[in-house]
Amino acid sequence: MAIKRPEGTKDLLGAEAQFWARFRSTAFDLFARYGYTPIDVPMFEKTELFVRGIGEATDVVSKEMFTVVSGGNLAKLVAGEHVRSDSRFSLRPEGTAGVVRAVAQNGMLQEGGAPVKVSYAGPMFRAERPQNGRQRQFNQVGIECLGADDPSIDAEGIIMLMRFFESIGIPADKMTLLLNTLGDESCRPAYRDALKGFIVDNAADLCEDCQRRAETNPLRALDCKEEGCQRILADAPRIEDYLCDDCKAHYAQVKAYLDAAGVTYVEDSSLVRGLDYYTRTVFEVRVSVGMDNNQNAIGGGGRYDKLMAEIGGSDTPGFGFALGYERCKIALEAIGAEFPEPPAPALYIACVSSDQRALAFSLAQQCRDAGVACEFDHQSRSLKAQFKQADKLGCAHVAILGPDEVAAGVAKVRDMATHEERKVALEELPQALEK
Ligand code: AMP
Numbered sequence: 260m261a262i263k264r265p266e267g268t269k270d271l272l273g274a275e276a277q278f279w280a281r282f283r284s285t286a287f288d289l290f291a292r293y294g295y296t297p298i299d300v301p302m303f304e305k306t307e308l309f310v311r312g313i314g315e316a317t318d319v320v321s322k323e324m325f326t327v328v329s330g331g332n333l334a335k336l337v338a339g340e341h342v343r344s345d346s347r348f349s350l351r352p353e354g355t356a357g358v359v360r361a362v363a364q365n366g367m368l369q370e371g372g373a374p375v376k377v378s379y380a381g382p383m384f385r386a387e388r389p390q391n392g393r394q395r396q397f398n399q400v401g402i403e404c405l406g407a408d409d410p411s412i413d414a415e416g417i418i419m420l421m422r423f424f425e426s427i428g429i430p431a432d433k434m435t436l437l438l439n440t441l442g443d444e445s446c447r448p449a450y451r452d453a454l455k456g457f458i459v460d461n462a463a464d465l466c467e468d469c470q471r472r473a474e475t476n477p478l479r480a481l482d483c484k485e486e487g488c489q490r491i492l493a494d495a496p497r498i499e500d501y502l503c504d505d506c507k508a509h510y511a512q513v514k515a516y517l518d519a520a521g522v523t524y525v526e527d528s529s530l531v532r533g534l535d536y537y538t539r540t541v542f543e544v545r546v547s548v549g550m551d552n553n554q555n556a557i558g559g560g561g562r563y564d565k566l567m568a569e570i571g572g573s574d575t576p577g578f579g580f581a582l583g584y585e586r587c588k589i590a591l592e593a594i595g596a597e598f599p600e601p602p603a604p605a606l607y608i609a610c611v612s613s614d615q616r617a618l619a620f621s622l623a624q625q626c627r628d629a630g631v632a633c634e635f636d637h638q639s640r641s642l643k644a645q646f647k648q649a650d651k652l653g654c655a656h657v658a659i660l661g662p663d664e665v666a667a668g669v670a671k672v673r674d675m676a677t678h679e680e681r682k683v684a685l686e687e688l689p690q691a692l693e694k
Pocket of ligand 1: 385387533
């Protein structure tokens with residue numbers, strides 16, 4: 260049987276590939292207005308980067324990473340021999356850890372300098388159970404800002420994300436922005452302990468995952484999807500009662516900026532997000548169309564002031580978000596958005612016989628050099644078949660080259676919609692079509 264693509268991956272074809280390119284460029288253009296410029300980092304990193312950066316106890320790291328070893332090491336692994344940890348790599352499950360590593364490694368931060376603001380787009384890999392809106396390879400677009408801890412960074416990032424969703428056609432009334440703060444290293448430990456105590460006290464009524472989370476990561480219990488757990492955890496201690504003054508002030512300022520910009524949000528103290536590196540602001544945008552509740556987050560992020568130090572860089576505050584291309588596409592389809600096919604070539608150059616092929620080749624090149632998209636026959640088709648192909652490609656004009664035309668230095672140009680024909684001097688062909 261023919262080999263098929265792996266489950267949970269997708270081939271982007273035609274209109275979809277075109278939309279993904281437009282999606283990325285719309286994002287980069289918008290983000291550039293806020294000072295974010297593109298960065299491109301490897302799709303795999305040392306496994307250790309994700310273990311230390313994202314957190315060993317997170318689902319992403321403990322269950323969902325695709326971890327690889329290079330050829331020689333694979334043989335060792337199969338033979339049961341030890342493979343050094345710096346020879347283990349993982350396909351990136353998210354973009355932040357790699358970008359933060361790159362900013363540190365390349366010395367992009369300058370003391371007293373402006374924050375580093377970067378944007379990225381590309382595939383991420385998670386070994387999740389594939390379903391609508393959940394793939395094993397999916398595309399994210401994201402930003403990271405390193406070197407500034409001001410709440411204005413958080414607020415402008417959130418505003419920029421909402422503006423982006425609207426600019427690609429997701430209406431504001433189909434989205435909900437959820438907002439929370441997770442405190443920082445001075446106030447979160449007390450909250451963590453209180454939550455852990457609550458989970459232990461209620462362990463008998465909570466699922467096994469939540470019981471385990473009491474030890475590894477109590478905050479994650481808050482976003483358990485089990486209804487029974489949700490009911491009990493609704494009475495769990497709340498972060499807002501534990502915030503230190505600095506975290507309170509930071510959160511209040513983020514909200515004040517969002518209010519001033521007219522961006523509406525819903526505060527949700529159970530929003531913790533799946534990655535361990537967040538401090539203070541966290542947020543997520545969910546849609547009400549196209550996907551069920553477990554997959555309806557189209558983007559999210561937050562502040563991660565300890566991440567760079569955690570992976571061995573200097574103590575540098577950070578903020579970022581990532582949004583999921585595929586889920587945005589599903590939401591757009593659900594609201595009936597259209598995805599245009601790639602534009603058709605403006606011109607097809609058809610030859611009456613193979614005698615005109617060399618001329619067609621050079622004319623096509625002249626048209627393309629002049630900025631006119633152009634195609635001609637590469638398969639020795641008959642004239643009739645060339646017209647058929649031009650029609651299939653959607654070309655607006657066909658330039659016909661026969662012995663008489665070539666002798667007269669002209670092409671017969673047919674308008675495919677009206678069937679009108681006119682003679683155009685060969686050297687004027689590109690300009691004639693531009694008009
Ligand atoms: P996260 O890094 O988990 O916060 O993900 C950021 C965004 O990426 C989410 O809001 C989703 O839109 C998207 N996303 C995450 N995981 C997947 C997946 N397995 N398949 C498709 N999109 C995903």
